Amino acid sequence: MKVVKxxxxxxxxxxxxxxxxxxxxxxxxxxxTIFFAPDTVTRTSPNVRDSLDVKRFMxxxxxxxxxxxxxxxxxxxxxxxxxxxxxxxxxxxxxxxxSAVVPMVIVTYVVGxxxxxxxxxxxxxxxxxxLFVSCALFPLTLxxxxxxxxxxxxxxxxxxxxxxxxxxxxxxxxxxxxxxxAFLYFAYPAQSSGDAIWTLLRDGRSAPVDTFTGAxxxxxxxxxxSDQTVAGQLAEAGFSNGDLFLGLYxxxxxxxxxxxxxxxxxxxxxxxxxxxxxxxxxxxxxxLTGGMINLLAGPQAAAFLHLNPLHHLTIGGVMFGLAYMxxxxxxxxxxxxxxWVFGFMIGMLTVVIRVFNPAFPEGVGLAIIFMNVFAPLLDxxxxxxxxxxxxxxx
Amino acid sequence: xxxxxxxxxxxxxxxxxxxxxxxxxxxPDRVGLLPEQIAFVKPxxxxxxxxxxxIGSPLIEDKRNPAIKFPSPGGxxxxxxxxxxxxxxxxxxxxxxxxxxxxxxxxxxxxxLDQIDRQDLVQRIIDSGLWALxxxxxxxxxAPVDRTPPAILVNLDNKQPFMPAPSLYLEGRTDLFEYxxxxxNKLAQGRVFVxxxxxxxxxxxxxxxxxxxxxxxxxxxxxxxVLVYRTKRKPADNHAWYIQGQDLLMLxxxxxxxxxxxxRVYALGGACVSxxxxxxxxxxxxxxxxxxxxLDSGYAGDRRCIQxxxxxxxxxxxxxxxGLFETALTLVPEGNVKGAFLGFVRPGFxxxxxxxxxxxxxxxxxxxxxxxxxxxxxxxxxxFACADVCPVDILVHxxxxxxxxxxxxxxxxxxxxxxxxxxxxxxxxxxxxxxxETLKQARAELQKEQI
Ligand code: SF4
Ligand code: SF4
Numbered sequence: 001m002k003v004v005k006x007x008x009x010x011x012x013x014x015x016x017x018x019x020x021x022x023x024x025x026x027x028x029x030x031x032x033t034i035f036f037a038p039d040t041v042t043r044t045s046p047n048v049r050d051s052l053d054v055k056r057f058m059x060x061x062x063x064x065x066x067x068x069x070x071x072x073x074x075x076x077x078x079x080x081x082x083x084x085x086x087x088x089x090x091x092x093x094x095x096x097x098x099s100a101v102v103p104m105v106i107v108t109y110v111v112g113x114x115x116x117x118x119x120x121x122x123x124x125x126x127x128x129x130x131l132f133v134s135c136a137l138f139p140l141t142l143x144x145x146x147x148x149x150x151x152x153x154x155x156x157x158x159x160x161x162x163x164x165x166x167x168x169x170x171x172x173x174x175x176x177x178x179x180x181x182a183f184l185y186f187a188y189p190a191q192s193s194g195d196a197i198w199t200l201l202r203d204g205r206s207a208p209v210d211t212f213t214g215a216x217x218x219x220x221x222x223x224x225x226s227d228q229t230v231a232g233q234l235a236e237a238g239f240s241n242g243d244l245f246l247g248l249y250x251x252x253x254x255x256x257x258x259x260x261x262x263x264x265x266x267x268x269x270x271x272x273x274x275x276x277x278x279x280x281x282x283x284x285x286x287x288l289t290g291g292m293i294n295l296l297a298g299p300q301a302a303a304f305l306h307l308n309p310l311h312h313l314t315i316g317g318v319m320f321g322l323a324y325m326x327x328x329x330x331x332x333x334x335x336x337x338x339x340w341v342f343g344f345m346i347g348m349l350t351v352v353i354r355v356f357n358p359a360f361p362e363g364v365g366l367a368i369i370f371m372n373v374f375a376p377l378l379d380x381x382x383x384x385x386x387x388x389x390x391x392x393x394x
Numbered sequence: 395x396x397x398x399x400x401x402x403x404x405x406x407x408x409x410x411x412x413x414x415x416x417x418x419x420x421x422p423d424r425v426g427l428l429p430e431q432i433a434f435v436k437p438x439x440x441x442x443x444x445x446x447x448x449i450g451s452p453l454i455e456d457k458r459n460p461a462i463k464f465p466s467p468g469g470x471x472x473x474x475x476x477x478x479x480x481x482x483x484x485x486x487x488x489x490x491x492x493x494x495x496x497x498x499x500x501x502x503x504x505x506x507l508d509q510i511d512r513q514d515l516v517q518r519i520i521d522s523g524l525w526a527l528x529x530x531x532x533x534x535x536x537a538p539v540d541r542t543p544p545a546i547l548v549n550l551d552n553k554q555p556f557m558p559a560p561s562l563y564l565e566g567r568t569d570l571f572e573y574x575x576x577x578x579n580k581l582a583q584g585r586v587f588v589x590x591x592x593x594x595x596x597x598x599x600x601x602x603x604x605x606x607x608x609x610x611x612x613x614x615x616x617x618x619x620v621l622v623y624r625t626k627r628k629p630a631d632n633h634a635w636y637i638q639g640q641d642l643l644m645l646x647x648x649x650x651x652x653x654x655x656x657x658r659v660y661a662l663g664g665a666c667v668s669x670x671x672x673x674x675x676x677x678x679x680x681x682x683x684x685x686x687x688x689l690d691s692g693y694a695g696d697r698r699c700i701q702x703x704x705x706x707x708x709x710x711x712x713x714x715x716x717g718l719f720e721t722a723l724t725l726v727p728e729g730n731v732k733g734a735f736l737g738f739v740r741p742g743f744x745x746x747x748x749x750x751x752x753x754x755x756x757x758x759x760x761x762x763x764x765x766x767x768x769x770x771x772x773x774x775x776x777x778f779a780c781a782d783v784c785p786v787d788i789l790v791h792x793x794x795x796x797x798x799x800x801x802x803x804x805x806x807x808x809x810x811x812x813x814x815x816x817x818x819x820x821x822x823x824x825x826x827x828x829x830x831e832t833l834k835q836a837r838a839e840l841q842k843e844q845i
Contacts, residue, residue, distance in 0.1 A: 004735070005732070034736070035735060035736060036732040036733050036734075036735065036737070037732060037733025037734075037737050037738065037768065037769065038732065039733075039766065040766070040767045040770075041698075041728055041730050041764075041765045041767060042766075042767055044831045045706055045707060045708060045817055045820075045830070045831070046704065046817035046818075046820050047700050047704050047705070047707065047709065047726070047765050048704045048763045048764070048765060048821065049767050049768050049769075049820070049821055049823075050746070050747050050749065050768065050821055050823070050824070051742060051745035051746055051747045051752055051754075051768050052748070052749040052751050052822075052824045053738070053768055053769020053770065053772075053824050053825075054769060054772040054824050054825055055738045055769060056738045056739075056769075056824075057751065057775065057777070059739060060751060063739075125773075126770050126772065128772055128773065130775065167773075168773060169772070169773055169775070170772070170773025170774050170776070171773060270750065271749075272749055272750040272751065275778075329775055329777050330775055330776050332776075334776050334791070335789075383789065383792060386789070387807050387808065390787075390807075390809055390812075391626055391627070391628070391629060391631075391632075392629050392806075392807075393632045393806070393809060393810075393811040393812050394629075394806045394807075394811065
């Protein structure tokens with residue numbers, strides 16, 4: 001610890017005004033403050049300030065995401081071994097998972113940080129920790145087969161277009177990680193859709209073994225004919241309700257586990273970082289919309305319309321999206337009432353997109369981005385309502 | 395007596411709460427006046443170094459309104475006048491002599507007070523140099539002499555760490571207090587409100603029907619601005635005046651006896667004080683006298699001497715003097731040291747916070763707080779904490795943005811003038827944005843325009 005301190009103290013000179021690497025000061029500051037909080041004191045009242053800062057706030061989101069990484073590594077490896085017909089014992093599975101996930105994470109962070117440092121240097125501000133959260137979220141939304149250059153391109157788009165051109169963290173109105181994901185979806189549909197992308201094949205195989213269906217629960221649900229039930233199809237494909245809840249099925253790296261997303265959501269809500277109104281509102285939106293569709297659907301309608309609404313929460317990434325993406329405080333609505341509406345609409349749109357638009361099997365990402373756009377309007381309405389109740393003081 | 399339940403705000407559990415006991419200090423060699431710290435007054439000096447002064451001789455006047463003068467807290471000789479950058483007058487220091495002559499006035503008995511014309515009373519207060527103790531909402535500037543307020547509020551306690559306990563400074567002085575209220579009644583033509591916390595049991599017992607509002611709630615429940623916000627019915631109510639409990643006693647003493655009161659009760663607290671307690675000392679007493687022998691000798695780092703509470707107060711060097719309105723001296727570590735290794739992921743059992751992100755939320759004991767900012771400056775992350783904590787329901791981050799964009803109309807609609815300058819928004823902000831300071835400056839600009 002003393003050594004670390006000495007290292008920073010002796011190298012600071014190179015990064016301050018006039019030093020050789022003065023333009024990299026933001027990076028130096030970011031790294032140093034990871035180890036030691038700065039010694040800056042208040043200059044104006046209030047003389048004392050809360051212990052919470054943005055670094056801790058954002059770090060706690062990353063902490064909540066770590067179980068998703070652990071599970072994602074396992075699931076990627078597990079599905080890959082199943083599809084390739086090799087042993088599914090723990091250690092090899094984890095190694096396979098790591099070999100897929102770790103490079104993606106590294107690429108995301110290196111590229112994302114490079115852009116952030118560049119903008120920080122030009123704008124002369126400190127590196128915002130929001131970036132680290134975006135970079136932690138992005139790989140979790142990706143299929144494990146995605147080429148690394150697309151990862152790099154995606155995060156570049158997310159950081160630059162989703163955030164920096166609006167002025168950086170705090171001024172962006174879209175969620176950067178989702179912007180990145182959506183960009184890849186539309187720019188490279190080949191690597192972003194179809195069943196094959198969700199499972200990594202090993203040993204040079206070009207097709208999975210016959211016993212492995214490879215379809216994600218969502219695509220199964222969407223393709224179920226009106227003479228069958230989705231639940232039956234899922235059971236036939238070998239997805240028990242337990243597997244679905246746990247997330248043990250082919251899908252994005254981190255988005256499959258409803259259980260972990262619920263746990264993470266609870267963790268963040270208890271700490272006061274994620275807002276429960278958005279999450280609960282979103283779950284209500286999913287379940288009520290699913291239920292409505294059940295009621296309205298005629299007997300001839302596609303089986304997906306008759307799916308038990310609770311199932312909508314366990315298949316696909318809706319819970320992950322609600323817990324971590326929709327609750328990004330900057331791009332979500334700010335007002336308490338608007339948060340309910342915002343969450344509810346996301347849940348509703350997700351189900352509608354899923355059920356009625358077969359081109360997008362997973363709708364949660366689009367639903368969130370769509371609602372991000374409307375968030376300022378919702379806020380504006382609630383703010384005006386509230387201001388009307390004030391006794392003027394002018 | 396009305397009960398008010400104030401839903402918002404925050405209570406600080408800070409180390410160094412002053413005990414409810416009092417030490418009486420002797421006469422210091424020097425006393426001082428801090429013109430720089432008298433808000434909304436542009437001081438003009440009326441004395442020069444070496445001039446003899448009496449207790450009550452005017453030392454400065456307000457350039458904008460020369461009727462408003464500020465009396466000397468001691469008798470003797472002007473020893474020094476200290477200026478800061480751009481020639482702001484920081485301190486006027488008086489060296490006390492033995493006999494300490496004083497300016498005196500005719501005493502005004504309670505009966506005479508009953509009879510006196512309001513305008514004559516106003517003139518008496520102005521002549522005494524104590525008019526500036528009366529302040530006006532929403533700006534908190536000196537009350538305008540030519541107007542009748544919709545109400546005058548008296549605030550007795552203050553939950554900010556750490557202000558003097560009203561039971562101590564009111565002890566045995568209820569009569570004087572009552573006389574003071576009669577003065578205010580004359581000024582406000584009957585609309586005088588006295589508020590105190592429901593937790594002040596003994597005080598309520600002794601003041602009884604003198605108290606009009608009892609509230610429960612966290613800091614700054616006791617602020618006059620909060621009281622106005624929670625009780626106002628129409629826009630005119632916004633312009634109520636207020637006066638602090640001890641200042642009212644000072645004013646009452648002068649009118650009743652014709653002599654200046656030169657002592658008050660100070661609260662000395664904070665983590666750097668070995669025995670936090672109350673002190674009876676001179677107005678404008680040197681900080682050194684208050685701190686003498688009471689500092690925690692085990693602490694070797696820098697300290698900050700804060701007058702007026704850790705949230706709304708200002709820092710002064712230890713060589714300075716207590717300001718005219720100030721009743722509290724709080725000593726906390728400066729905090730100009732680097733944080734603990736990897737502090738941002740530690741559970742933080744001893745880190746004070748409003749949020750729920752530290753285990754200290756489970757810790758019931760009083761915690762140590764220093765003046766470190768506890769984080770770097772970041773853009774707003776819309777966590778909504780500032781709006782949640784604001785005692786007068788301002789959506790602070792929206793208001794802040796409106797002020798920065800120079801959309802003052804919008805900021806006013808958001809309640810910019812309702813802001814009570816409690817500092818809680820800046821305190822809770824994880825992005826360390828100077829919210830209160832920004833709003834305060836915008837308010838000061840508005841005040842200038844109004845005059
Ligand atoms: S805006 Fe800030 S300083 Fe003003 S009353 Fe609200 S919390 Fe206090
Ligand atoms: S507390 Fe700070 S970061 Fe949070 S909403 Fe208010 S201004 Fe923004």
